[in-house]
Amino acid sequence: MRILLINPNTSADMTARMVATARPVLAPDVELVALTAAQGLPYIASRAEAVVAGALTLEMIAAHQEGMDAVVIAAFGDPGLIAARELFDLPVVAMAEAAMLTACMLGPRFSIVTFSPALTPWYEDAVALTGMGARCASIRVPDVGFSSVSDVQHEMEAELVEMTRRAVDEDRADVVILAGAPLTGLAQRVADRVPVPLVDPLSAAVGQAQLLARLKPRPASAGRFARPGPKPATGLSPALGAWIEHLPGGARPNGAHRNGG
Amino acid sequence: MRILLINPNTSADMTARMVATARPVLAPDVELVALTAAQGLPYIASRAEAVVAGALTLEMIAAHQEGMDAVVIAAFGDPGLIAARELFDLPVVAMAEAAMLTACMLGPRFSIVTFSPALTPWYEDAVALTGMGARCASIRVPDVGFSSVSDVQHEMEAELVEMTRRAVDEDRADVVILAGAPLTGLAQRVADRVPVPLVDPLSAAVGQAQLLARLKPRPASAGRFARPGPKPATGLSPALGAWIEHLPGGARPNGAHRNGG
Amino acid sequence: MRILLINPNTSADMTARMVATARPVLAPDVELVALTAAQGLPYIASRAEAVVAGALTLEMIAAHQEGMDAVVIAAFGDPGLIAARELFDLPVVAMAEAAMLTACMLGPRFSIVTFSPALTPWYEDAVALTGMGARCASIRVPDVGFSSVSDVQHEMEAELVEMTRRAVDEDRADVVILAGAPLTGLAQRVADRVPVPLVDPLSAAVGQAQLLARLKPRPASAGRFARPGPKPATGLSPALGAWIEHLPGGARPNGAHRNGG
Amino acid sequence: MRILLINPNTSADMTARMVATARPVLAPDVELVALTAAQGLPYIASRAEAVVAGALTLEMIAAHQEGMDAVVIAAFGDPGLIAARELFDLPVVAMAEAAMLTACMLGPRFSIVTFSPALTPWYEDAVALTGMGARCASIRVPDVGFSSVSDVQHEMEAELVEMTRRAVDEDRADVVILAGAPLTGLAQRVADRVPVPLVDPLSAAVGQAQLLARLKPRPASAGRFARPGPKPATGLSPALGAWIEHLPGGARPNGAHRNGG
Amino acid sequence: MRILLINPNTSADMTARMVATARPVLAPDVELVALTAAQGLPYIASRAEAVVAGALTLEMIAAHQEGMDAVVIAAFGDPGLIAARELFDLPVVAMAEAAMLTACMLGPRFSIVTFSPALTPWYEDAVALTGMGARCASIRVPDVGFSSVSDVQHEMEAELVEMTRRAVDEDRADVVILAGAPLTGLAQRVADRVPVPLVDPLSAAVGQAQLLARLKPRPASAGRFARPGPKPATGLSPALGAWIEHLPGGARPNGAHRNGG
């Protein structure tokens, strides 16, 4: 089984950390293929930036889906997730949604703890998209700034643990999601210091992608995720344009098919 | 007062019809400046296409906001609306939201009637974004197809009137929105044939943009629509890249300012 | 275009302030006609008082609607709004609803800041009526009392600005409504001292009334706002009684008609 | 124990029927005192009419509360209910709310069946006011008209039973409320012909009023139902004006007191 | 009229206190028959324990329903309530639901004040079950522990009154429920020390049971509370097993009948 991990940020070191964190949750028969965005922003932190990243994510999936069994969009906030599910035939999973769905099995209410107040509106949107607002106890962000996004999980480790404890004590969270790609791997390191289960979004996403790949769901040919009909496109990347126009060169994932065909 | 109307589709004839429809709702002191997208799709009809259009909308506003008092995003579904409000300093209005807010003053529940079933998921998202799901009686779409998007409002006129009547009788709508840029102007033509008020989304949006421009709200320097800090960007359009990086060349609207400065 | 402004309180000085505040948001072709209640209470501040004021509002509209293009009910809390829309043929707008709808275009969540804790339950009802509870971040009221309702906006100016700031910082409001007829005009004066857009409800209401008057929606002859059939009435004011009984003397607004007739 | 039943309609025969229907649900130690409105409308059927009736209801309670242990507002739609609870010191119950609360103990979801489509918007408001929209399976109204409101429960008996059955079969109601004062007493007569429990709103209201009178709750001196402070009033009925102004002549119920005094 | 009170805890002294507290709310013609569980836990305080208690409650009702007019499940949290309504033919009332429904007539929002933080999740479930989450201002629990569950209402009296006051001041409750069987009777004792009405859940439940017994609703033969068809059961108590299998020995309440038969 092959899982395609798309990092829609331009930071290759973040991609490397994700691959390392995913390893313990991969079953023996799974291969992870990771990609870093070539254009865009070093780290998406607003809804405006997420619109730009969403379009890039679609281009990256269009270009690399062939031979894959599932896709992971590796940014918490899930840029392009709904569009990707609508457009492509293989299962697509993303970090925020996967973390929340997984958290729902570990506690009645989850909190999201992250490292920058700028992220709150985007994460609120991700919660709303799942329809799980009633299960979200809080989104907790620090008051203080940080110096390096690639090292923020070490730099703010004490604050993040403290915020997690306050999410439990003050917001009544039963499980906590440590959110944002830069915090990947932190959950394992600090699990013993908090009194409730922690969810690492990347691990959850890679786990859910494996599950979907094993279930082999058929692509929708009806409903809200049915692939749109062919349409002429101007000025898009070649792979995405071809896929939108239903041209023969549009790459297909490994064995996926719609309409039973 | 100058209002910038952005058509994120590539169809110039649709832009022309919008300008004509807007005329009766412009106060004597208002000028409307209309733009058509140079790349993208002739008519956006899915959420994947809306992701692409959202990025284009941001580029168009970045390039043309200077000297404007408000912006209208002229596609029902409101591509890029939240991102634009976050990013830019002048008021931004869009067709679906403006139509729904206006409808709320004309009846307790509104229905949305449109010309293609492909549009439903995208319009559902627009309803959810306003937080007004409880006031939406239904989204009605036809079973039959159409031959030309630019002429669909004449081609399907009888079906659209009939769907509007059924929205009232069967879904208990008290006001009906005739949705989708291609239906611009239809409401005025058929108002006498339905027993409840109709809302033309373009007229509502142009009206709301005037209202905001008269109120002259200050741009947010705090909260969810505070402008993101400067960030390096790779591969974006020059105007959008400059605005995201806070470069001096990033165009400013007419007199808008944040932080009192 | 003629807009009828109804002040359902008996305070004529408040009416005068409203007229002054409305001036900058009137388009060049609009005339505002203002009325003050002859009986009732000097200032409505509870739901019991609003029931009394609602009945008075209906009487005032019945007596003065002729020749008007839209009505503004000029009390935040909107006494009689739904009843008036059901009963009369011309567009009716009210301060709380208009302020909230306008605020929705300026930020994802609004707070309402006002000058007396007694107003909270009534304003909560106004929020519930719009179906926008999920977009209301808070209703903020002061702990301290005030000496004069007609001067409260100057007397409490510092507290009101501070409450607005706390609505942003603590309740995470993105836009703030300065609510209650006695605060009319305050928003313009203090806009520079708060980091988010402010909404003046009277300005918003007068703006929305103009918009509806330009759209010229037809009166509903079906749905929840269809005019009730004629009914004998005992002990009501002459104009309201005549209108409820559908008597010929029941005044009609300027050109409004139902059922195409 | 004395219960005051207020009929805010001007129909004395309806009052008589209510008194007869209430008899079997009165405990041996309870006396029911019934009043009919002297002005207003013969039968309230719209939200505009309910605003007028709400003001009359307050006047009637103000004039007759002395010596009473609880009040029943005997119109389904509950005109003036919230205002009355805010204003007065003794428990106040009304037909729609009491019927819904009682229905909640008899089935997960209730339907409301009534005799005229004109009543739907008003009854929808009553459902919303309880916050129990999620438990309301439907409001069912007939297509056909009726000739006499005082005889409608006999005239439409077959249709009402059929609508009740369809509420169960098609809307999945588990309990049905036969709503509107003119249907008082019907539930007992047709109970054997429908497969779920029926609720007679007048019986439920009289039962709930007895329960509250036995519990002897203290009047609120804080919160949303704390009595408003004294205020000058112009043009109201003597008893209501005196009560609003906190004048000594304002009648007090039997032993009720606020603030422990 | 005979009301069966089921205490699903094994504490006989709690049963005795409940009987004493119920006395003032019993009408002259009502007899209360009280039972204490013979197995299970001395005091249910978690959802796991409530699952165990729910099964015991069904066994107790099955064994003792004959000749009864209504049942009260006398534990706040309402173990087995929905199952009992589905299974049996006579009205079943329980403390949490009855307290909340009663509270809804005394104030727009209620708080629940109790004596142990362990109870919160179970009480949250009870609130959710009624569908009244929007009317619940808070569930307040103390920080400190208690020494004896049977004396906790005296031991913590001061803290409980203080928590009630804070529910009003900080959570904006308009009415407060003093929850948990061990607090039965406390409301009467402390009513003068808090500024809003208090609800004693046992009194409310016994009152609602009388109301339902007077209304004599027919048992459902359709809908969600229709009795399940006969089924073979292994290892259940004799009375419950017989009732589930529809065996002739399955006891029937006084005169209850389904399907008109």
Place this chain on the structure above:
Amino acid sequence: MRILLINPNTSADMTARMVATARPVLAPDVELVALTAAQGLPYIASRAEAVVAGALTLEMIAAHQEGMDAVVIAAFGDPGLIAARELFDLPVVAMAEAAMLTACMLGPRFSIVTFSPALTPWYEDAVALTGMGARCASIRVPDVGFSSVSDVQHEMEAELVEMTRRAVDEDRADVVILAGAPLTGLAQRVADRVPVPLVDPLSAAVGQAQLLARLKPRPASAGRFARPGPKPATGLSPALGAWIEHLPGGARPNGAHRNGG
């Protein structure tokens, strides 16, 4: 990794079918251990029966948790799920919840299709428990009965496929859950005959259990799933009684620990 599958029904053939269906979704390193209930009912189909089954499920987990990495409660409706998570230290998954969470990654709205109308209320409760009511398009049940629960998936295959299609066409489902343990395995067989992805709840539950076992979340020592303190119990099964009393003989899962100890 060892997964404990608990069938709370007494039907051993159903357990065998579940084991067979789970095989293709087990990773190479996973062992599944399956148990059938020794007492209770052959097939749970009501909420009363689910209360009984919930207590049995707790007894079975208490007796067999030792050496296990996760538990699957193998009945759609999830008897005892919340209680088990509260009580035990290892991850617990159940069919309805796992199916719904999985469905959320395959489509915006899911329908539940099952074989008996009696199951609807119980499944509605399962939907409500997840807080995902807004994502549930419908629960579809047949009008006709069936002859054998163990063969119902073959007997009703055509009807079930037709109901699935109608869920897509009429209820606008984007993904369909074929619900109820007796339908286990059907999804794979009929996937080609419906135009949207299908979810087999047993496969989803076994997949989610593997995911949780790989994530190795720590048991909660705070929040709603913290294990209740020790308590004396009367008349429970030995293993459950010992676990509730925190006795040394209470079995522990493989390496699970709370409080870091």
